[in-house]
Amino acid sequence: MKLIYEQSRPGRRGVRVPECSVPRAKARIPARLRRKEPAALPEVSELDVIRHYTNLSRLNFSVDTNYYPLGSCTMKYNPKVCEKVARLDGFAKLHPLLPQLRNGGMLTQGALKVLYELERMLAEVTGMAEMTLQPMAGANGELTGAMIIAAYHAARGNDKKRFLIPDSAHGTNPATAAIAGYGVTPIPSDGEGCMDLKALEKELSDDVAGVMLTAPNTLGLFEKHVQTICRLVHEVDGLMYCDGANMNAFVGRVRPGDLGFDVVHLNLHKTFATPHGGGGPGAGAVGVVEKLRPFLPISRVIKRDDGTYALDYEAPQSIGYIAPFYGNFGVLLRAYAYLRMLGAEGLREVSTHAVLNANYVRVKLREKYETPYDRMCMHECVISARRQERHGVRALDIAKALLDRGFHAPTVYFPLIVHEALMIEPTETESKETLDAFIAAMEEIAELAETEPARLHAAPVTTPVGRLDEAAAAREMILTA
Amino acid sequence: MGHTTYVPHVEEERAEMLRAIGIESVEELFGEIPREVQVERLNLPEGMPEIEVERMLRALARRNRTDLVCFLGGGFYDHYVPAAVDAILQRGEFYTAYTPYQPEVSQGTLQAAFEFQTGICRLTGMEVANASLYDGGTAIFEAMTMAARCTGRSRVLIDQAVSPIYRKMLHTYSAKLRIAQEEIPARNGVLDQEAMSAALDDRVAAIVLQNPNFFGCIEDYTGIIERAHGVGALAIMSVYPISLAIVKTPGEMGADIVVGEGQSLGIPLSFGGPYLGFMATRKSLVRKMPGRIVGMTRDAQGRRGFVLTLQAREQHIRREKATSNICTNQNLCALAAGVYLALLGKQGLIEVAELCADNASYAHERLTAIPGVTRTFKAIFFNEFCITLPRDARDVIGDLIDRGFAAGFPVGRYYPGMENVALVAVTEMRTKEEIDRLAAALEAVV
Numbered sequence: 073m074k075l076i077y078e079q080s081r082p083g084r085r086g087v088r089v090p091e092c093s094v095p096r097a098k099a100r101i102p103a104r105l106r107r108k109e110p111a112a113l114p115e116v117s118e119l120d121v122i123r124h125y126t127n128l129s130r131l132n133f134s135v136d137t138n139y140y141p142l143g144s145c146t147m148k149y150n151p152k153v154c155e156k157v158a159r160l161d162g163f164a165k166l167h168p169l170l171p172q173l174r175n176g177g178m179l180t181q182g183a184l185k186v187l188y189e190l191e192r193m194l195a196e197v198t199g200m201a202e203m204t205l206q207p208m209a210g211a212n213g214e215l216t217g218a219m220i221i222a223a224y225h226a227a228r229g230n231d232k233k234r235f236l237i238p239d240s241a242h243g244t245n246p247a248t249a250a251i252a253g254y255g256v257t258p259i260p261s262d263g264e265g266c267m268d269l270k271a272l273e274k275e276l277s278d279d280v281a282g283v284m285l286t287a288p289n290t291l292g293l294f295e296k297h298v299q300t301i302c303r304l305v306h307e308v309d310g311l312m313y314c315d316g317a318n319m320n321a322f323v324g325r326v327r328p329g330d331l332g333f334d335v336v337h338l339n340l341h342k343t344f345a346t347p348h349g350g351g352g353p354g355a356g357a358v359g360v361v362e363k364l365r366p367f368l369p370i371s372r373v374i375k376r377d378d379g380t381y382a383l384d385y386e387a388p389q390s391i392g393y394i395a396p397f398y399g400n401f402g403v404l405l406r407a408y409a410y411l412r413m414l415g416a417e418g419l420r421e422v423s424t425h426a427v428l429n430a431n432y433v434r435v436k437l438r439e440k441y442e443t444p445y446d447r448m449c450m451h452e453c454v455i456s457a458r459r460q461e462r463h464g465v466r467a468l469d470i471a472k473a474l475l476d477r478g479f480h481a482p483t484v485y486f487p488l489i490v491h492e493a494l495m496i497e498p499t500e501t502e503s504k505e506t507l508d509a510f511i512a513a514m515e516e517i518a519e520l521a522e523t524e525p526a527r528l529h530a531a532p533v534t535t536p537v538g539r540l541d542e543a544a545a546a547r548e549m550i551l552t553a
Numbered sequence: 554m555g556h557t558t559y560v561p562h563v564e565e566e567r568a569e570m571l572r573a574i575g576i577e578s579v580e581e582l583f584g585e586i587p588r589e590v591q592v593e594r595l596n597l598p599e600g601m602p603e604i605e606v607e608r609m610l611r612a613l614a615r616r617n618r619t620d621l622v623c624f625l626g627g628g629f630y631d632h633y634v635p636a637a638v639d640a641i642l643q644r645g646e647f648y649t650a651y652t653p654y655q656p657e658v659s660q661g662t663l664q665a666a667f668e669f670q671t672g673i674c675r676l677t678g679m680e681v682a683n684a685s686l687y688d689g690g691t692a693i694f695e696a697m698t699m700a701a702r703c704t705g706r707s708r709v710l711i712d713q714a715v716s717p718i719y720r721k722m723l724h725t726y727s728a729k730l731r732i733a734q735e736e737i738p739a740r741n742g743v744l745d746q747e748a749m750s751a752a753l754d755d756r757v758a759a760i761v762l763q764n765p766n767f768f769g770c771i772e773d774y775t776g777i778i779e780r781a782h783g784v785g786a787l788a789i790m791s792v793y794p795i796s797l798a799i800v801k802t803p804g805e806m807g808a809d810i811v812v813g814e815g816q817s818l819g820i821p822l823s824f825g826g827p828y829l830g831f832m833a834t835r836k837s838l839v840r841k842m843p844g845r846i847v848g849m850t851r852d853a854q855g856r857r858g859f860v861l862t863l864q865a866r867e868q869h870i871r872r873e874k875a876t877s878n879i880c881t882n883q884n885l886c887a888l889a890a891g892v893y894l895a896l897l898g899k900q901g902l903i904e905v906a907e908l909c910a911d912n913a914s915y916a917h918e919r920l921t922a923i924p925g926v927t928r929t930f931k932a933i934f935f936n937e938f939c940i941t942l943p944r945d946a947r948d949v950i951g952d953l954i955d956r957g958f959a960a961g962f963p964v965g966r967y968y969p970g971m972e973n974v975a976l977v978a979v980t981e982m983r984t985k986e987e988i989d990r991l992a993a994a995l996e997a998v999v
Contacts, residue, residue, distance in 0.1 A: 073660075076668050076895045086896040087635050089904035093985040094915035101910060101933055105771055107802050111675045113899045118637050121895045125888075128665055129646035133658035136645030145651050149559055153603045155643065158823075162614025167625045168825035169962055170618065174951030179959075182616035183824050196595050208687040208826065211868070211880040215726075222729055247868035247878035253729025256873045294585045325583065330590045345559075349885030350662040351652035351845070352685070353827030369725070392725035396628075396690050396718050397825025409610060415600025418557035425560045427582045432570045448585055471655065481655050486869075503561040504570060535657035537858035545850035545862040549839065551681045552671040 073131070076124050077553040080115040087118070131536045132350070133480045139506050141433075143452045143483035143495025144242070144290060146320045146342030151413070154346065154406035163405055168397040177382040184381035187398055188373045190408045191357075197419070198316070198336050199329025200359030204368045206399040210317060211244040213337030213356025214284075216369060218252035219391045220335060220360060221282050221311045223367040227389060230309060232281035238267050240291060240487040245284045245315060254281055261489055265291040265445040267301060276304055282311040282335075287328060288318045290487040291445055292430065292452035292495070302332025311335060311364075319343040320426045320499065321450035324419030334361045343422075344407035355403040369394045425500035426451040429507060433498055436511045440518035444490055452497035454490050465521040465528050467492040472531040472539065473520070477513040556600050617824075621959040622987050624916075626937045626978025627767070628689065628716050629825075630817050632795065632905070633982055638819040638892050648885055652845075656860045662884065663859035666847040669891035676797045676894070677811045678804020679833035683844035685887040686830030686879065689791060689814025690722040693761060695843045695877055696789045696810040696832060697723065697732060700759035702841050702876070703787060707731050708756045710749055714739040714766035715791060717967035732758075742768045742930030742939065746777050757786040759810070764792055764800070768964075768976065769913075769937030770930060771800055778807040794818055794831075794890075796935045798906035810834045819893030820886050829886035840866060843877035905981050909936035912988065913979040919992040920977065925999050929974050937978040939964060943999050946975040952998040958991055 116124075133140065140147035158164065162182060170179045177184060191203040207213035218235070225232045234255035237245050246256040257275050262268040266289065283305050289295050302312045314328040314336035320343045322328070328336040340346050341354035348354070360368065366389040374384045398404075414422065427450055434443060434453035441455040457467040471481030471494070483495040498507055520528055532538060554564070562570075571577065583591065601609075623631040642648060646661060653659030666684040673682035686692045697709050711720060713736045723734060737749045749760060760781045765771045778788040787809040795817045803811040815829030816822070834842055840863060848862035868875040897905060913936040920940050921928045929939035942949050946963040953960040965972035979988065 073664065075664070075671075076891075077671060080899075084898075085901060086637075086898050087901045089897075089901055089908060090981065092908055092911045094911055094988065096911060096914075100914060101771065101799065101935070105773055105801050105933055106799055107678070107797070107805060110899050110903060111798060113672060113675060113897070113902060114895045115898050115900070116895055118635075118896060121892060122637055122640065124895075125641040125647075125665065125892055126644065128661040129641070129644040130661065131659075131664075132646040132650045132661040133655070134646045135649035138658075140651070142651060142654070147649075147651060150649055151559065151603075153607055155648075157607060157610040157614075159639070160611060160614040162611075162617045162619050164821040164823050165619040165631070166617045166824040167623055167631065167822050167959060168629055169625050169627050170621075170959060172966060173954065173959070173963070174947050179618040179621070179954070180824065182613035185613060185616070186610075193597055196597055199592075208691070208883075209879075209881055211878045212687060212691070215878055219725070219728065242880075243867075243869035243872050243875070244878050244880050246873035247871070247875040250873040250875075251726075251730065251878050296585060299587070299590070324595055325591055326586055327590075327592060330592070347648045347885075348651040349648050349883075350650045350659075350665075350888070351884035352687075352881040353883050353886055354881060391728070393690075393718065393721040394725055395826065396688060396722065396828075400826040400828075401824040402821070402827050405610075409606050412598065412601055412606050412609070413603060414557050414559075416595040416597040418559075418600045419595065419597070421554060421557050421560050424579045424582070425562055428562075428567065428570055428574075428579060431574045431582060435574050448582060472657070475655060475658050480658065483654070500560050504566040532657050536660050537657055537856050538852040538854060540656050540852050540858045540860050541850045542860050542862065545848040545860050546865075548848070548850070549681075549836070549862070550849040551667075551839070551846060551862075552674045553668070 073127060075553050076114045076116060079120055082115055084115045084117055086116055086121055138478060138480050139502060139510055140480040141482050141496045141498050142480060143497040144317060146497060146499055148345055148499040149501035150345050150347040151410060154409045157409050158402045158405045171383050181381055184373055186405055186408050188375055188381050190404055193411050194338060194357050195359055197323060198359040199327030200336060201362040202365045202368060203357055203359045205357050205404050206369050206395040207356035207358055208395055208400050209352060209354040210337060210339040210356040211248065213358045214244055214248040215251055216358050216394050217313055217335040217337055218248050220364055220367045222252050223391050224364055225281055233279040235281055236275055236283045240289055240489050241284065241286060242290065242315060265293045266295050266297060269297050272301060273304065276308050278308055280308055280310045282313050284313040284315060286315040286318060288321045288450035291454050292449040293445060294450055298331050317342060318451060321423055323423045324416060325423050334364060340403060340407040345410045346403045346406040353400050353403055355400045367391055422500050429498035429500060429502060433496055433507055433511060437514055440515050452495055454493055454495045456490055457492035457494060460518065460521040461492055463521050463525045465525045467494050469528040470494060470517055473517045473528050474513060475532040476534045479510055479513060621954065622957060623959050624961050624977050624979060624991060625959045627962045627976060628814055629822060630978060630980050631822060631982050632817050632980050634819050634821060635896050637896055638889050641892050642885060642889055647888060652881055653861060656858060660858060663847050665888050665891055667849065667859050669887045670847060672891055672894040673831050673833050676794055677792065677833045678802030679811050680836040681839045682831060682833035683842055683846050685882040686832055686844050687883055688828045688830045690719040692812035692830035692832050693719050693791055694723050694726040696812045697759060699810060699841050699843060700787045700789060701732055703838055704758045704785060706756055706758035708733050709759050709761060710752050710757055711736050711761040712739060712744045713737060714744060714768055715761055715763040716767045742770050743772050743932050749777055750780050753780060753784050753786065755784050757784060759787045759789050761789045764790060765796055765935045768930060768939050769934040770932035771935050773801055773806060775806045795906055795909065798902040800935060815890045818890035820889050827883060827886055829883050829890055841876065844879055845882045908981040912983050913938060916977060916979045916988045919988060920995060923992065923996045923999065936980060937976060939974050939976055942973045942975055945972050949998055950975060953994055956994040958994060960991060
């Protein structure tokens, strides 16, 4: 498809801007402060724009159009009513500086109530004492959590130097620890896909700030030593950080706080059904135990005795400001609506069926594919293309062949510790029929791997473009029109 | 079962699936988790049908005072969003997709991001842009760490007329990094160029500027940027994209890293987010730039396509050595900005910017004609300006709320000693009649 910039016709217009209704004033911008040439933006009609972007949208796979079992991303259905309420004028047109005016909290009581109640609900879901809703994405939540941990140690005069992070972790974990000022020591996994306890004990010492653990872990498994790990880490005054990216397996049933974690971040765009937007905006709420409350970011929403809500900016030990205001409010609002629809029982059905679907796929695929950790999994299962590799077919080829069959691919080559990994997360919103169709496609692909591997190497052939030359992209660096 | 319709399973299917797995009940799925850490029932409000949730949220929305006529800015503006922007954002193919890990089925997202990058470059006068960052504040932080990587230095000089909200964020984010921030006090509402020049030396990684600055003033920073370059430092400039339709660009001034808040480009105020950080730079620095970048390439048949590129900078490959811990961008907001720029187009964006500037000039003239209200700074402004009131601006603005106006922002909240100063923003949304009414109301309360 042509770029919108390639559709320009000089003089064509998309929007009519009102005439100036005020008398032209004296204090105008002089030539020395003006740009020399107009910005070369498109000159197109509204229809040009609508047709262009509508047609672009049709080149995408999405949850609304395709099964999207992208592991670790929780591509569940995003209820439409959540979109509707986020667009209500009373929320969408609300200026974030209003609460900073005199008695300004009273100008935004509806929004503050949403924030307050969402914090309380997520604290209950995670088993934490307090939440902050300010982080603007999961990785931003991780960083907030790591900074809170750093502030806690600094306040106690602890000289901590490093985080211990399992080798199966998301790449954001070590990257986050580095920005929070810590070194990173990777901890290997044991034969069952869990953290190797012996290796952990060897590395534990007084300079350990904490351990970042994903629960359930990135193999989709319950970390069976988690309570022991928490105890050992607490013994050296380290803190336990829970990467809650996989909370969809636990929600309504298991709480990180009850397992012994001190800090947890949630990806609201995963477990709490806010849309992924093609890669953001998300929201990364962070929960902490009571002793970490003083370090939470500014500001805090409080409920006063008279039942009204206010913002509190007084927090001398706080890590400070991590967002300009109160986080990605529009995303938080969607998560709030979702939680109010589901309630405790609905949430429990979410995790129940997320785990049911994942295990169903796991057992159905184990005949044709290697399942390196063949035990009950949580919300996702990791399989390996090792058997197919013998015929020259790699995980990437299987991923591309799935695209031809109308399915988005699972996550591939992650976690790094599984050879030729395919990580499948069905989510609870997919029906058995959909799973069966996916399983049938996977079986067909496994057979093709043995009989006609070349066809898999050629995939995808039904998509708008075939495999793209990524090396050329990096070499030529054509980054703008 | 049956408490959410977003789970499609019927009893018979559930039973069949359990049989396939070889277990009797769903509880066995969680058999590896010790009983004592499983909760039976969370203490949450009962679930509600959609109709009741919508009713409740409509009632809450009514308790937010969006009826006030908005002259509040401070970096976040009440601009008009053409209906076509939201029509595109509501395409499920866009908003329910994820990061384009499989480019063959994500060309919509990827091409839109490439077009967004193009638009940001053309607005800012820079060579390359990334596919977006979280917001304007984190974008400055990312620019600071990028400058430190590029120069191998760790001192950063920041104009105090850079948004105080963002300066607070920078303080938090760099707490554990060895980046020393020094703030240069503003003079007469603009950068004190002499003071910043005097502070420049060969340990400085970057100077951080904002145009228009927090007080609304615009300046030509070419001179100070040249001096920064003279000692080997980079120039970071945070900008307000609407203003760039008419204001001298950071590219023309010689800036090295350009960042900003893109909320004004078709994104609702939405009580503070989601917003849109953007970043543009020189081609020579692109490998040091954080965040996702989309590049053009071809498939085996020679068809043009787009992919995420230069990923060797990123956390999923580099882990603790990555340029940033950022994982996603703010993709849907970048899409909104791309659609907005296309709709307004070359001429429309200029007209919006001129209208903002005209309305602001008129408002400035009307308000400063009121006895006791004076112009605070002589500097040229774009669509936002400071006025000095005869008493505490917080009280005056508070009194104007009762008359139906969010009349501006009390600058003293962030700048001690400026308690009587109000920051007033005027966009294309405001009419002459509203400005006249604000002037009358202000005259009545001062």
